[in-house]
Amino acid sequence: MPIKVIIIDDEPLARSIIIHYLSFHNEFEVIAECGDGFEAVKAITNHSPDLIFLDIQMPKITGFEMIELIENRPSIIFTTAFDEYAIKAFDQNAIDYLLKPFNKDRFDRAIQKFLLINQNPIPIKMEEIMINTNHHELGTRIVVKHLGNIKIIPIQEVICIEAYDDYVKIHTDENIFVKKRTMSFFEKILNPLLFTRVHRSFIVQVNKITKIEQNDKEILMAVLKNGNRIPLSKTGYPKLKTVLEFKS
Amino acid sequence: MNVNLRVIVVFFVWCTLFALVQFWLLLDFNCNTYFKIYDSLISHFIIAFISCGLYFISKNLNPNYSRLFQPLAILIIGIGSSYLLQKYIISIVIDDSAYNLFVTQTSKLRLVFNTLLIISATLIGFVWNYKSNKQIEQQRLNDNEQLLKEAELLNLRQQIQPHFLFNSLNSISALLLLNPNMAQKMIQELADFLRGTLKKDASALVTLKSEINHLQLYLNIEKVRFEHRLTTVYDIDKNTEELLLPSLLIQPIVENAIKFGLYGTTEKIILYIAVKIHLDMLMVKITNPFDKDAMTQNKGAGFGLNSISRRLYLLYGRHDLLKISKEENTFITQILIPQNAN
Numbered sequence: 407m408p409i410k411v412i413i414i415d416d417e418p419l420a421r422s423i424i425i426h427y428l429s430f431h432n433e434f435e436v437i438a439e440c441g442d443g444f445e446a447v448k449a450i451t452n453h454s455p456d457l458i459f460l461d462i463q464m465p466k467i468t469g470f471e472m473i474e475l476i477e478n479r480p481s482i483i484f485t486t487a488f489d490e491y492a493i494k495a496f497d498q499n500a501i502d503y504l505l506k507p508f509n510k511d512r513f514d515r516a517i518q519k520f521l522l523i524n525q526n527p528i529p530i531k532m533e534e535i536m537i538n539t540n541h542h543e544l545g546t547r548i549v550v551k552h553l554g555n556i557k558i559i560p561i562q563e564v565i566c567i568e569a570y571d572d573y574v575k576i577h578t579d580e581n582i583f584v585k586k587r588t589m590s591f592f593e594k595i596l597n598p599l600l601f602t603r604v605h606r607s608f609i610v611q612v613n614k615i616t617k618i619e620q621n622d623k624e625i626l627m628a629v630l631k632n633g634n635r636i637p638l639s640k641t642g643y644p645k646l647k648t649v650l651e652f653k654s
Numbered sequence: 655m656n657v658n659l660r661v662i663v664v665f666f667v668w669c670t671l672f673a674l675v676q677f678w679l680l681l682d683f684n685c686n687t688y689f690k691i692y693d694s695l696i697s698h699f700i701i702a703f704i705s706c707g708l709y710f711i712s713k714n715l716n717p718n719y720s721r722l723f724q725p726l727a728i729l730i731i732g733i734g735s736s737y738l739l740q741k742y743i744i745s746i747v748i749d750d751s752a753y754n755l756f757v758t759q760t761s762k763l764r765l766v767f768n769t770l771l772i773i774s775a776t777l778i779g780f781v782w783n784y785k786s787n788k789q790i791e792q793q794r795l796n797d798n799e800q801l802l803k804e805a806e807l808l809n810l811r812q813q814i815q816p817h818f819l820f821n822s823l824n825s826i827s828a829l830l831l832l833n834p835n836m837a838q839k840m841i842q843e844l845a846d847f848l849r850g851t852l853k854k855d856a857s858a859l860v861t862l863k864s865e866i867n868h869l870q871l872y873l874n875i876e877k878v879r880f881e882h883r884l885t886t887v888y889d890i891d892k893n894t895e896e897l898l899l900p901s902l903l904i905q906p907i908v909e910n911a912i913k914f915g916l917y918g919t920t921e922k923i924i925l926y927i928a929v930k931i932h933l934d935m936l937m938v939k940i941t942n943p944f945d946k947d948a949m950t951q952n953k954g955a956g957f958g959l960n961s962i963s964r965r966l967y968l969l970y971g972r973h974d975l976l977k978i979s980k981e982e983n984t985f986i987t988q989i990l991i992p993q994n995a996n
Contacts, residue, residue, distance in 0.1 A: 416880075416917075416920070417821065417824075417825065417879050417880065418880075418881050419824070419825040419828040419829065419832075419878070419879065419881075420821070420824055420825070420828065422828050422831075422832060423824070423827060423828035423831065426828075426831050426832075441920050442920045445920075463817060463917070465917055465918050465919050465920050466918070466919070466920070466945075487816070487817050487819075487820035487821045487824065488816040488817050488819075488820050505820075506820050506821060506823070506824035506827075507820070507823045507824040507826070507827035508824075508827075509827075
């Protein structure tokens, strides 16, 4: 059975060179080409490839954001023109990365590496890659999959983020979205003047708080603009107070 | 003439004049005419000498206006020593006890004379010194400002984007396999584009024609990268071709438009570039579509336009030359370039 490959890059010529280099390896079969992340999510879900070649800078959503949206991750070989930070992250987490332009020898080495590692694939630590690459979408928006569609949430629309086992619930005025992510990841990437972790289970956008009050069990609660209440922990309340004082 | 030399000459001329005045005053007294000449010359030569000394001391003093004590003390020492020196040298040169007695008798008068002359000389020196210092300072400030401006302009002029460069090289690499003739054409265009970008002078003016040529090199490369997806439409008035504008001003705007328009979407896009004369200024208008939904992604794209706006301000001192407007799905960037600024 041939090894199924999908090539994802917004430039046709960049895809064609990969197809050309792959044509020397009979065991591989290119089953789809995609020009953006949305198409790629669909193609990967439909075809479940063994290997993808993935560009990072693409229209609509980046390569990184795309990876997060797929459930069964195939092996990934990143192709990128210029991402200083990314390279560091790839070293640990990808089969290989190809810096454009790359020649056939370099490409063949990546293929060899894939064939070698493929016996026991390395799990990709997406959060680590996202933090290390420091690309400019980070902390400005969150990409989620919702009812089969891809949704880009601008960070200003996020009211609060709630821990939910291995997932987080992202509350917005529109809806509640679920994403596989840790609280500490968001704590790291979000602007600390806008978002504060007020509780083990809650990160809140400071601007969305209308007042702070005590409930009958003498626990401090933040009342949000949408009427919801979230608890403030013993360490969370002073943190919030510092931010509020700083802003006023 | 050097300020110091000028001060010395003026002081000596000034004192020679007053030597004549003193001689004229001494004519009323009945004594040897040669003594009178010696007395006048010696007295005023010493005053000139002391004045010069005070001038150079004051020049090297730290100008600390809150402390008047130091300059005042120096002035008093100067005046006192001038009188003592006069008396001493006259007593050596003129070997006549009657005349020396006369000198002692007129001591008060001489002291007053010395004081007035030295103070006025010091004041003149001070004013000149102040003026020349101020001039030097002003010159230094101007130079500094000019240097800063040049550096900022150079900095603002958009550098070549590494993404653009490496992706273009990657396209060439692909074309070498698929279409070598096309690859060669693209190498040529990329080389010409890079050459144009490397031009040093940040405030140099170029003709619209050459700027559009440079722009076309850039767009041709992007068209190879994105094939059929990018179409450009030019609407350039013939009479604008020879008008002047700062180099590398339009290309970054188009690059920005492409970032918004092309990189943000997978659709085909049309880019309109219109140039005409508006209110005696050169008006360049670039229209591109943009995807509202993908807007959050392009936050960083604002920088390109901020630096354009800053550049226009540094060159023309105006904030109203760059205009941006958004309609439904189109983004319009418009710049005006004054034509008779220099």
